[in-house]
Amino acid sequence: MSQYGQGPETVRIPWVGGKYSGQLKNNVPHGRGKLLMPDGTKYDGEWQEGKPHGRGIIIYANGAAYKGEFYEGKKHGYGKYAQPKGKTIKGRWDQGKFLHSIDELQKGAAVPNKTGKKEAICISTLTFTYSNGKGIFDINFNVDHGEVFGFLGPNGAGKTTAIRNLLGFTKPKSGSCTINGFDCWDDAAKIQSELGYLPGEMAFFDEMSGTQFLNLIGDLRGKRGNSRRRDLTKRFEFDPTGKIRRMSKGMKQKLGIVTAFMHDPAVYILDEPTSGLDPLMQNIFVELILEEKERGKTILMSSHNFEETYRTCDRAGIIREGRLVAVEDVHSLKSSQRKAYLVTLGRKEDLNHLRSAGLEIGQISKNTVEIYVSGNYDHFIATLARCNVLGIEVASQSLEQVFLKYYGQEAVL
Amino acid sequence: MNFSLLKATAKSSWIIFLIFFAILLMYMSVMIGMYDPDSVEAMNQFIDSMPQGMMEAFGYSDTATSLVTFIALYYYGFIIIIFPLIYCIILANRLVAAHVDRGSMAYLLASPNTRVKIITTQAFYMAASVTLLLIINTGSGLALSEAMFPGEMDISAFLKLNLGTIFLTLAISSICFFSSCIFNEAKYSLALGGGIPILFFVINMLRNIGDSNQWLKYFTLYSLLDANAIVTGEQSIITLCLVSAAIFLALYGAGVIIFSRRNLYL
Secondary structure, eight states: OTTSOSSOEEEEOTTTOOEEEEEEETTEEEEEEEEEOTTSOEEEEEEETTEEEEEEEEEOTTSOEEEEEEETTEEEEEEEEEOTTSOEEEEEEETTEEEEEHHHHHHTOSSOOSSOOSEEEEEEEEEEEOTTSOEEEEEEEEEETTOEEEEEOOTTSSHHHHHHHHTTSSOOSEEEEEETTEETTTTHHHHGGGEEEEOSSOOOOTTSBHHHHHHHHHHHHTOOOHHHHHHHHHHTTOOTTSBGGGOOHHHHHHHHHHHHHTTOOSEEEEESTTTTOOHHHHHHHHHHHHHHHHTTOEEEEEESOHHHHHHHOSEEEEEETTEEEEEEEHHHHHHTOOEEEEEEESSTHHHHHHHHTTOEEEEEETTEEEEEESSOHHHHHHHHHTSOEEEEEEOOOOHHHHTHHHHOHHHHO | OOHHHHHHHHHHHHHHHHHHHHHHHHHHHHHHHHOOTTTHHHHHHHHHHSOHHHHHHTTOOSOOOSHHHHHHHHTTTTHHHHHHHHHHHHHHIIIIIHHHHHSTHHHHHTSSSOHHHHHHHHHHHHHHHHHHHHHHHHHHHHHHHHHHSTTTSOHHHHHHHHHHHHHHHHHHHHHHHHHHHHOSSHHHHHHHHHHHHHHHHHHHHHHHSSGGGGGGGGGOGGGGOOHHHHHTTSSOSHHHHHHHHHHHHHHHHHHHHHHHHSOOOO
């Protein structure tokens, strides 16, 4: 905060006539501050160059209030608006104008929808095969408006293939998919203005700088989304000014994320969004997803990491060798998750004890055993309590090991 | 057409344009500088003294008597074929196939622009930049010859020759562009889009050696551009222009249609 002046200070702002107390820069409000206008209107929040900008609360003289995002002095982005007599609307504003409520977005009424389908993303009997016989076969699932859907599967299972069909890059051999009611192949271009896509492969225009690339994509969309773009780059601590060719993998992934999110679309399709990000940035990304979910957005994200899916998604589909083997609530998936613990035992005879207790025991090395637990934690802990345990570690597992139920034993061996 | 994309494409490719223009300009000034009304005879004697087959392969079969025939012989027989050809191969590959191969095409298509719009923008840049390259080259050729030998150049013959060259090069560019549109991997696009024009070029060289190889002219587009016959007025450029225009329209059209309907593994 050292870039801001010493605060709080109270100054009279001549052009509005109100009383301001807070941080200043070059003698205008910048940073955090409060403003009280002569008519009783109050603003408390973030400022930039003399105007409310960022997050803040405004209470109008007539008792109405708005809490949410501002941009250059106007309501812009997401927020809550309370009328003087109680009624509250949660919604989205653009340059001070009310666009639509979160409710409308969740019902799918806020964005153009060709057929009026209830779901944002529909995939029905979708089949696409490559010349080598691999592909996806008879995939069926829907993603509701406002839902975050995880698409789980190991590498090569067909996640990207399905996403290629959703983006209209490939034409389904049979079946179809729609986004907001538009056919993904026939109306591909119409879908894109309300779609944010993060490709699984990082390939940009290498000779450009990040800024030039973001400008180009903004121009191609006819919407630069500068304010959101600035927020996103700040949030991910990403400096887009360098040449893309010189960027590290993590930097490129951040560039991809900013590209996918900056136009504030209603639907996101993200292919392995956290690959290349360090754990800190992964957390920031998860926060962003949860925030977008709060805003009523529809998100389809593929992953081979269940933990990440569990943290963000409502439901998940599990794909195996091109076929969807399960579509379930993440909580019920969590319960069928099979976790492995590496337990180091102090006594030889403890091993026999564990065996006789009926625990599923895997690899044994010296005095460390791998124990698989799916749901029956009480029994696991009770059994261990009667042993001399020197240490417990969580073993890292592949998706196939976590969902043995769906992938079958042969996938693990 | 999308102007933002056109601007970005121009920005990333203008340096190649500049390099090829510099090469063409350099040869043009060297060739015009070599012309000396008095020493044309000496130059012709030098050509005659070289092994006949070798000179013929490069198109230097006749002897020149005026500035325009001199340029037609030494510049439009070889240099104006090979360098624009290389330019077309490089550019066509960069504009489409490289984006598909690398995957950056995904970002262009994940915008509210149809495939047809994206690909016609690239096609427009391709055709326009090739045309512009040759128009500037024509202008600089005229300027150089007027500066060095005022009044010596037969301007209408020179313009006719250049018009024919532009049409032919556009036809060649359409082969490169078409193959860039139809493959998923840049190497195949380069193999076809570069291979066919280079084959035409080699066949043309073989054709020039001796009259017995004249039947080869049916296997190369470059036989349409007989520079010497065009400047002396023995051959009109109408056939050349019509055939080139037909190839140009057919292959650019087919490239756009195929690209907008095929599967892209991005």
